[in-house]
Amino acid sequence: xxxxxxxxxxxxxxxxxxxxxxxxxxxxSSFVAYPTPRNLNYWWTFGAILSFMLGMQILTGVILxxxxxxxxxxxxxxxxxxxxxxxxxxxxxxxxxxxxxxxFVAVYVHMFRGLYYGSYKEPRExxxxxxxxxxxxxxxxxxxxxxxxxxxxxxxxxxxITNLFSAIPYVGESIVTLLWGGYSVGNPTLNRxxxxxxxxxxxxxxxxxxxxxxxxxxxxxxxxxxxxxTEKDTVPFTPHATIKDMFGVACxxxxxxxxxxxxxxxxxxxxxxxxxxxxxTPPHIVPEWxxxxxxxxxxxxxxxxxxVIAMFGAIIILCFLPWLDSARTRSxxxxxxxxxxxxxxxxxxxxxGYLGAQPPEGIYVVAGRVLxxxxxxxxxxxxxxxxxxxxxxxxxxxxxxxxxxxTGSKATPMVSTAIVLALAGSLFAGSIDSAKASEGSDTxxxxxxxxxGPFGTFDRGALQRGLKVYKEVCASCHxxxxxxxxxxxxxxxxxxxxxxxxxxxxxxxVKDGPNDAGDMFERPGRPADYFPSPFPxxxxxxxxxxxxxxxxxSLITKARxxxxxxxxxxxxxxxxxxxxxPDYVAAMLQGFEDKVPEGVTIPEGSYFNRYFPGHAxxxxxxxxxxxxxxxxxxxxxxxxxxxxxxxxxMWTAEPHxxxxxxxxxxxxxxxxxxxxxxxxxxxxxxxxSH
Amino acid sequence: MxxxxxxxxxxxxxxxxxxxxxxxxxxxxxWRGKPIYISxxxxxxxxxxxxxxxxxxxxxxxxxxxxxxxxxxxLVVIGICxxxxxxxxxxxxNYDGFFCPCHxxxxxxxxxxxxxPAPANLPVPPYQFVSDxxxxxx
Numbered sequence: 015x016x017x018x019x020x021x022x023x024x025x026x027x028x029x030x031x032x033x034x035x036x037x038x039x040x041x042x043s044s045f046v047a048y049p050t051p052r053n054l055n056y057w058w059t060f061g062a063i064l065s066f067m068l069g070m071q072i073l074t075g076v077i078l079x080x081x082x083x084x085x086x087x088x089x090x091x092x093x094x095x096x097x098x099x100x101x102x103x104x105x106x107x108x109x110x111x112x113x114x115x116x117x118f119v120a121v122y123v124h125m126f127r128g129l130y131y132g133s134y135k136e137p138r139e140x141x142x143x144x145x146x147x148x149x150x151x152x153x154x155x156x157x158x159x160x161x162x163x164x165x166x167x168x169x170x171x172x173x174x175i176t177n178l179f180s181a182i183p184y185v186g187e188s189i190v191t192l193l194w195g196g197y198s199v200g201n202p203t204l205n206r207x208x209x210x211x212x213x214x215x216x217x218x219x220x221x222x223x224x225x226x227x228x229x230x231x232x233x234x235x236x237x238x239x240x241x242x243x244t245e246k247d248t249v250p251f252t253p254h255a256t257i258k259d260m261f262g263v264a265c266x267x268x269x270x271x272x273x274x275x276x277x278x279x280x281x282x283x284x285x286x287x288x289x290x291x292x293x294x295t296p297p298h299i300v301p302e303w304x305x306x307x308x309x310x311x312x313x314x315x316x317x318x319x320x321x322v323i324a325m326f327g328a329i330i331i332l333c334f335l336p337w338l339d340s341a342r343t344r345s346x347x348x349x350x351x352x353x354x355x356x357x358x359x360x361x362x363x364x365x366x367g368y369l370g371a372q373p374p375e376g377i378y379v380v381a382g383r384v385l386x387x388x389x390x391x392x393x394x395x396x397x398x399x400x401x402x403x404x405x406x407x408x409x410x411x412x413x414x415x416x417x418x419x420x421t422g423s424k425a426t427p428m429v430s431t432a433i434v435l436a437l438a439g440s441l442f443a444g445s446i447d448s449a450k451a452s453e454g455s456d457t458x459x460x461x462x463x464x465x466x467g468p469f470g471t472f473d474r475g476a477l478q479r480g481l482k483v484y485k486e487v488c489a490s491c492h493x494x495x496x497x498x499x500x501x502x503x504x505x506x507x508x509x510x511x512x513x514x515x516x517x518x519x520x521x522x523x524v525k526d527g528p529n530d531a532g533d534m535f536e537r538p539g540r541p542a543d544y545f546p547s548p549f550p551x552x553x554x555x556x557x558x559x560x561x562x563x564x565x566x567x568s569l570i571t572k573a574r575x576x577x578x579x580x581x582x583x584x585x586x587x588x589x590x591x592x593x594x595x596p597d598y599v600a601a602m603l604q605g606f607e608d609k610v611p612e613g614v615t616i617p618e619g620s621y622f623n624r625y626f627p628g629h630a631x632x633x634x635x636x637x638x639x640x641x642x643x644x645x646x647x648x649x650x651x652x653x654x655x656x657x658x659x660x661x662x663x664m665w666t667a668e669p670h671x672x673x674x675x676x677x678x679x680x681x682x683x684x685x686x687x688x689x690x691x692x693x694x695x696x697x698x699x700x701x702x703s704h
Numbered sequence: 705m706x707x708x709x710x711x712x713x714x715x716x717x718x719x720x721x722x723x724x725x726x727x728x729x730x731x732x733x734x735w736r737g738k739p740i741y742i743s744x745x746x747x748x749x750x751x752x753x754x755x756x757x758x759x760x761x762x763x764x765x766x767x768x769x770x771x772x773x774x775x776x777x778x779l780v781v782i783g784i785c786x787x788x789x790x791x792x793x794x795x796x797x798n799y800d801g802f803f804c805p806c807h808x809x810x811x812x813x814x815x816x817x818x819x820x821p822a823p824a825n826l827p828v829p830p831y832q833f834v835s836d837x838x839x840x841x842x
Contacts, residue, residue: 195707200737295791313821
């Protein structure tokens with residue numbers, strides 16, 4: 015895109031095309047011959063990483079849309095069916111859901127890089143503003159995508175975010191009705207969000223083309239912030255930048271795969287495994303981690319309209335950055351004061367993100383206000399002031415001079431700090447796994463599970479015993495509606511034979527029909543049937559159980575969690591601890607006590623449970639020693655029952671867990687080899703350029 | 705993109721029988737996808753709501769203006785927090801009224817905001833008494 019290309023293909027067919035549409039010349043001049051500054055560091059590979067992630071999201075998203083049903087009654091189930099029944103559906107869903115988070119990790123690194131090296135300054139203002147537009151479109155796309163699974167957090171997130179627009183004077187209410195297509199968030203809302211979620215990524219792709227165009231007109235910035243002057247200052251894009259970007263992408267894929275295969279729910283919220291319910295607000299509504307700093311700004315302003323303005327202002331202000339910071343030196347490398355304030359600003363953003371995940375009370379509110387002030391002060395006070403009072407260090411005359419000077423003293427401590435901070439930022443997401451069971455209940459003890467860790471598998475004996483406990487005890491009140499009898503014979507499950515699963519199914523009576531006479535009738539179950547629910551509908555379940563409907567157990571081990579708190583959620587990232595749900599379920603089953611401790615009042619018809627949030631549970635103690643007989647000689651104790659049935663319920667929540675971890679190992683072996691190959695190729699290619 | 709005809713038709717007025725609601729109890733019904741709280745207030749709750757200095761409230765409104773005269777014991781409000789749309793919990797908070805678990809707004813026994821980020825009182829939906837024990841919402 016740097017003017018007409020003089021490239022001529024040698025193949026006659028390509029020459030024929032080239033004379034009519036010079037597209038090969040365009041690609042050649044933009045991505046092969048394009049001169050790129052020779053001093054770029056690895057922070058510059060995030061542009062390529064972002065392009066890769068956009069392609070990945072569109073590809074997985076298009077396939078997911080083939081299987082998804084955008085209807086308020088069916089959306090939640092269709093997502094579960096994608097994960098359970100579609101070939102590699104679990105992989106597609108994890109790639110898309112984690113991919114959104116990774117996209118934002120990369121975009122934040124990319125933005126902070128631009129901020130640090132002054133990439134928004136003359137002549138790159140339009141390039142920067144296009145970037146802010148892409149970021150805004152990404153936020154809208156990410157938000158609407160999060161609504162589609164139609165879980166509790168989807169529904170209530172949609173309610174809170176759409177209500178932001180009601181703060182606009184005079185027209186606010188009409189805008190909200192227009193967004194909803196009804197009187198509240200409901201089916202029409204879901205439909206239009208699905209449509210827009212499909213549309214916006216292609217708009218992003220369009221703006222990305224403009225972004226790259228503007229980049230190739232102005233040329234890339236570089237860590238020293240001096241424009242390339244001679245041939246010696248640049249290297250051709252291919253192979254130098256191409257191979258370096260490939261290595262960057264390979265390293266990024268390792269992080270991406272870590273989440274996809276080993277911690278797919280780490281960045282999500284347990285509440286989103288509960289189907290949307292317009293009548294119940296979750297105790298603690300949190301957006302996805304990448305919106306948390308802005309959510310914290312919204313909540314720290316006590317006035318509704320002012321809060322909304324501040325939140326949007328926090329993003330819009332980025333558009334004015336080229337004029338707020340008028341310092342002539344681009345790179346913070348040569349600006350001693352700006353460099354320090356930059357790092358303070360990064361810490362402010364990370365802390366705001368942390369506060370966004372905390373309940374809005376006490377010290378968190380005060381801290382939120384202070385940090386919101388700091389956020390805006392950086393743009394409105396610090397940067398304009400610095401550009402007037404700061405004396406920058408002398409800038410090198412040319413890029414090649416900077417490269418030669420650098421060979422002596424490499425690896426500044428700043429880079430390591432940056433890596434640690436970037437990592438910490440990406441990990442803050444863990445804190446949104448919070449407040450599920452935190453109000454007035456004990457932390458469940460950790461249990462050693464056979465399915466934990468990167469090579470974990472289900473204990474077959476425990477699965478079969480757990481199924482027995484479910485069938486004889488839990489099934490009288492709790493459904494298991496996402497599990498079909500055929501699943502019992504599928505790989506990675508309780509390992510029954512097809513005949514055993516069919517025999518198990520035939521013990522159940524399943525309602526079918528209507529027959530030719532128009533009547534419904536009962537017949538023995540078949541392997542394709544799902545476990546019948548004990549109650550015909552939720553109201554019946556509620557009425558029969560003292561007002562509290564027993565939840566369906568298919569997803570219970572993923573839908574329950576408890577607050578891990580700092581610093582555990584960071585340690586969990588490295589240890590791959592994912593078993594909050596099973597730990598809680600097993601502890602809750604054993605947490606019943608006859609003697610109510612002092613200071614706790616249990617209402618009539620409820621029971622005391624040590625681990626249940628609020629302690630008062632409507633379910634009476636379900637298990638007692640010797641209640642279920644085991645054929646394999648395992649102890650018939652409550653502890654053993656609880657462990658077995660929890661293992662079984664972990665399998666029902668994720669039947670393909672073993673396949674996920676197995677494939678993960680293979681992918682990691684491949685990626686590590688690939689990354690090494692890319693690294694050594696890169697070294698070879700760059701050998702003459704350093 | 706405004707609501708379609710079937711959505712509007714489904715939003716027609718509904719009738720609610722009040723006779724099963726004992727004093728001090730409340731029920732939640734859904735109208736137009738919104739939860740409506742119908743509270744049978746106790747004498748204490750009514751007195752509390754009327755003893756407040758109206759001018760001191762964030763959104764000044766008298767209790768008399770929020771209920772139908774002759775039916776002072778019945779409070780009918782849309783149970784959607786005026787901050788960001790969560791559903792407040794009845795019989796919680798410091799004012800014998802509603803407490804919003806999302807961002808901590810508190811409403812009194814007349815549904816008026818008393819504390820927190822909410823800018824306005826819980827709105828009163830259009831309704832009238834068809835008989836002494838039956839109301840029509842809408």
